[in-house]
Structures are given as structure tokens and as C-alpha cells.
Amino acid sequence: MARRDRRAIDTSERLTGAEKAAVVLLALGDESKPIWSMMDEDEIKEVSSAMSNLGNVASGAVETLMLEFVEMMSSTGSLMGSYDATQRMLAKFLPEDKVDGVMEEIRGPAGRTMWDKLGNVNETVLANYLKNEYPQTVAVILSKIRSDHSAQVLGALPEEFALEVVSRMLRMEPVQREILDKIEETLRTEFMSNLARTSKRDSHEMMAEIFNNFDRQTENRFLASLEERNRDAAERIRALMxxxxxxxxxxxxxxxxxxxxxxxxxxxxxxxxxxxxxxxxxxxxxxxxxxxxxxxxxxxxxxxxxxxxxxxxxxxxxxxxxxxxxxxxxxxxxxxxxxxxx
Incomplete structure (x- = not known):
């Protein structure tokens, strides 16, 4: 899900269904536990993803939603949905390992299925992982993702290895469900989890993007002031801009x-x-x-x-x-x- 504009959301009409559910659950706080427990894993992931990208929600929008879903609640304050708030909320009623799994899913590439997610992974990153796998396993994986992405990944693999994979794909027969399940589980535990843990955005990169949008005078003023306080940070930001x-x-x-x-x-x-x-x-x-x-x-x-x-x-x-x-x-x-x- 694309990150929402951080300006306050002032009307509930701007929210999707998953975002409306996220607002209500944030407003209910600890009282939301029975609702979470009735969701399946996909619903938890969808609502958690919406919650983590929510940003500011104005009190008027929250009140409207609460009147829709919970008649006895007539008003509430503004809310801030974020990764940290979502993780704290989930930790109150889910086991730690399940919370980690949900948050890794959110931070990782978008997509409901494993194959959808792989389709949003950079081809070079995916190729660097797959080049250490068996050609037959790689053939199965590339047969399950979009053909245009498979082509990019093949192009990024070592040539001899890629040709072996192509050969396996040409001879490949229908894959048993148990084998697919095992491959999916391996991808989830060995690749996606590591990808999510290492893909947290660097704060200097984020600030460089913000500085890129300053006019020249504001940019120079901020960088000059930052250099006086933290020269290393200023140099890293300047290098990333x-x-x-x-x-x-x-x-x-x-x-x-x-x-x-x-x-x-x-x-x-x-x-x-x-x-x-x-x-x-x-x-x-x-x-x-x-x-x-x-x-x-x-x-x-x-x-x-x-x-x-x-x-x-x-x-x-x-x-x-x-x-x-x-x-x-x-x-x-x-x-x-x-x-x-x-």
C-alpha cells in the first residue's frame, strides 16, 4: 500500500474500508482485542498495513467513523497511525513471533500472495538470492511470477546458470502442491524476512529527499545549521541528495x-x-x-x-x-x- 499523505485526514470519505477499520481499532485501543481475535491472518495483515500507513486522522473524521461503527462513542481525539503504533497495538494480544511476522509482511514488498510479493522485488536483489538455489527450484519460482519480471531476473543471473534454469523450465511438469508450499515457506522465512529486516529506510536518505524539495536558500540554511551541530550527518545528507x-x-x-x-x-x-x-x-x-x-x-x-x-x-x-x-x-x-x- 502506498504511504498516505501525512497531512491530517479530515473526512472519513477519503478512507478505504481497511483504513476505516484501522481508525476504529486505534480508537478502541485495548478494547479492540475481541475484534482482532475474530479476524483471519490476511485480514490482520490488510488492516495492519493500512494502520501503519495511516498518518494523521482529524478528530472530526474519527468521530464520524465511531458514530458509524460504535453508537455509544460520540467523539475522540486525533490519532496517529505508524509502524510503531501498529506494532505496540498488535503486541498487546498477539504472540511476539506472530507480531514480528505481520510487521515483516508490512515492511516487505507489497502483495497478498508470495508470488505477488516476489513480483515487486528488485530483479537484481532476487537474482542474487536465487543464484545460490537449485536450478529446478529457481525454474519453479520463475514460472510462478510475471513473465516480464522473470525475464529481468533471468537477465541478472549468471549466463550458464540462467540457461540451465531455462532448460528446466522447458521440461518442467506440473508441480505438486506440497513442493510449492515448501518453496513458499522457504522464501518467506529465508528471503522475505531478511529483506524486510534490511529494507528499513535510512533516515539520512529520507532527509536528503526532503532537502531536495527545499528552495536553494532554505536548503543552504538548513545544511549550514546542521553542519554546525553534526557535520557527519550534514555530509551524508549532501552526498545522498x-x-x-x-x-x-x-x-x-x-x-x-x-x-x-x-x-x-x-x-x-x-x-x-x-x-x-x-x-x-x-x-x-x-x-x-x-x-x-x-x-x-x-x-x-x-x-x-x-x-x-x-x-x-x-x-x-x-x-x-x-x-x-x-x-x-x-x-x-x-x-x-x-x-x-x-
């Missing part, structure tokens, strides 16, 4: 894709505040005529406000990230030494 000048790490194909995607007036405004080297990179990836027109447009703008340039540059960075997310370009880490692998 992807900023406009990092577009210089794009290869020619990536630059040309970005040029075709960004509105010409936005590109001109963004380049107005770029370094000479970055301007030259973009101009060198245009036709001579297009580069001449772009330079003329930039000159015709005259002085421009810094905040307008910042906004245009941030929009270009956001566009680059969207293109990277769709696999059309590849962004290099701003703190790394490697150039972009396209």
Missing part, C-alpha cells in the same frame, strides 16, 4: 531524452542558472539550430528571479527521476564516483 548539477552525470542519450521531455521555456529558465559546463552539455546534445534558439531565448529573458530558476531546476530534477523510475534514463548516485550506466 540528487541536485540539478548532478544532471551532468547523464550520458548523451539521457540528456537528449530529458530535453525532449521538458518544456522548452522551463529548460531555458533552468539553464539560465546552470553552470557553464552543464549548459554546454545540454547545448551539445541539441541541433545547432535548436541550441542557437535556446541561447537567444535565454538572453531575451533578461534578469530572472532566483526562486523561479530554482523551481524550474527542481521540476527538471523531478522529471529526470520520473524518467529513471520508468527505466528511460538512469541516474547516478550524487555521492558516487561512477558515471551513469545507461
Amino acid at each position: 540528487f541536485v540539478f548539477e548532478d544532471l551532468s552525470k547523464l550520458d548523451p542519450g539521457g540528456v537528449q531524452t530529458l530535453i525532449r521531455t521538458v518544456e522548452k521555456d522551463q529548460l531555458a529558465l533552468a539553464l539560465k542558472g546552470a553552470s557553464d559546463s552543464l549548459r554546454d552539455l545540454f547545448f551539445s546534445n541539441m541541433s545547432e539550430r535548436a541550441a542557437k534558439i535556446m541561447r537567444e531565448d535565454m538572453a531575451a529573458m533578461g534578469p530572472v528571479r532566483l526562486k523561479d530558476v530554482d523551481a524550474a531546476q527542481q521540476a527538471m530534477v523531478a522529471t529526470a527521476k520520473d524518467l529513471a523510475g520508468r527505466g528511460e534514463i538512469m541516474l547516478a548516485d550524487s555521492g558516487g564516483d561512477d558515471e551513469l550506466i545507461y
Whole structure:
């Protein structure tokens, strides 16, 4: 489930069924134990996932829901659903190992079945795990997930091993239910649980993303203040940030894709505040005529406000990230030494 906007939810109409149930259970607190005990495991996972991603719920929305579900409750305060709140709530009435299992399911890749979840695991991560398994086991697994994802995983496996897996898939007969169950259980205990434990988001990465959305003056002010208090933290955040000048790490194909995607007036405004080297990179990836027109447009703008340039540059960075997310370009880490692998 996608993480919900952290602004307060002020109306119950914005909530899904699972989210409404999560709000009611949070409001009931310890009194919710009988309700939880009547749910099956899938329902617990669905409601727990909704609860952990809930964010702020305004008191008015809570009151409306409580009036719907529990007539004797007419009002309640605002609530905050989070991983920690969900884990504390589950720990009150579920065994510790079951709580850990539910929370690992939430933190892990999305999907109701094991095969759905595998389909949302990065192909390189999955391939690194599968390359140590028997080819026949890998063949069964790849036959159960989406064909496009299987293709990506095969491409990430060592070539000889991948060919052996393909050979097994071609000769594969229907798999017995007991074997599938055993493979699913192994994946759950050995792979998914480790993946969930290691996929907790780094706080510096989260702050770098927030800092990327600051205007230049606010970003500089926060980083300068943070450096005075914790230089190491400031340096880690700066290294993780992807900023406009990092577009210089794009290869020619990536630059040309970005040029075709960004509105010409936005590109001109963004380049107005770029370094000479970055301007030259973009101009060198245009036709001579297009580069001449772009330079003329930039000159015709005259002085421009810094905040307008910042906004245009941030929009270009956001566009680059969207293109990277769709696999059309590849962004290099701003703190790394490697150039972009396209």
C-alpha cells in the first residue's frame, strides 16, 4: 500500500474500508482485542498495513467513523497511525513471533500472495538470492511470477546458470502442491524476512529527499545549521541528495531524452542558472539550430528571479527521476564516483 499523505485526514470519505477499520481499532485501543481475535491472518495483515500507513486522522473524521461503527462513542481525539503504533497495538494480544511476522509482511514488498510479493522485488536483489538455489527450484519460482519480471531476473543471473534454469523450465511438469508450499515457506522465512529486516529506510536518505524539495536558500540554511551541530550527518545528507548539477552525470542519450521531455521555456529558465559546463552539455546534445534558439531565448529573458530558476531546476530534477523510475534514463548516485550506466 502506498504511504498516505501525512497531512491530517479530515473526512472519513477519503478512507478505504481497511483504513476505516484501522481508525476504529486505534480508537478502541485495548478494547479492540475481541475484534482482532475474530479476524483471519490476511485480514490482520490488510488492516495492519493500512494502520501503519495511516498518518494523521482529524478528530472530526474519527468521530464520524465511531458514530458509524460504535453508537455509544460520540467523539475522540486525533490519532496517529505508524509502524510503531501498529506494532505496540498488535503486541498487546498477539504472540511476539506472530507480531514480528505481520510487521515483516508490512515492511516487505507489497502483495497478498508470495508470488505477488516476489513480483515487486528488485530483479537484481532476487537474482542474487536465487543464484545460490537449485536450478529446478529457481525454474519453479520463475514460472510462478510475471513473465516480464522473470525475464529481468533471468537477465541478472549468471549466463550458464540462467540457461540451465531455462532448460528446466522447458521440461518442467506440473508441480505438486506440497513442493510449492515448501518453496513458499522457504522464501518467506529465508528471503522475505531478511529483506524486510534490511529494507528499513535510512533516515539520512529520507532527509536528503526532503532537502531536495527545499528552495536553494532554505536548503543552504538548513545544511549550514546542521553542519554546525553534526557535520557527519550534514555530509551524508549532501552526498545522498540528487541536485540539478548532478544532471551532468547523464550520458548523451539521457540528456537528449530529458530535453525532449521538458518544456522548452522551463529548460531555458533552468539553464539560465546552470553552470557553464552543464549548459554546454545540454547545448551539445541539441541541433545547432535548436541550441542557437535556446541561447537567444535565454538572453531575451533578461534578469530572472532566483526562486523561479530554482523551481524550474527542481521540476527538471523531478522529471529526470520520473524518467529513471520508468527505466528511460538512469541516474547516478550524487555521492558516487561512477558515471551513469545507461
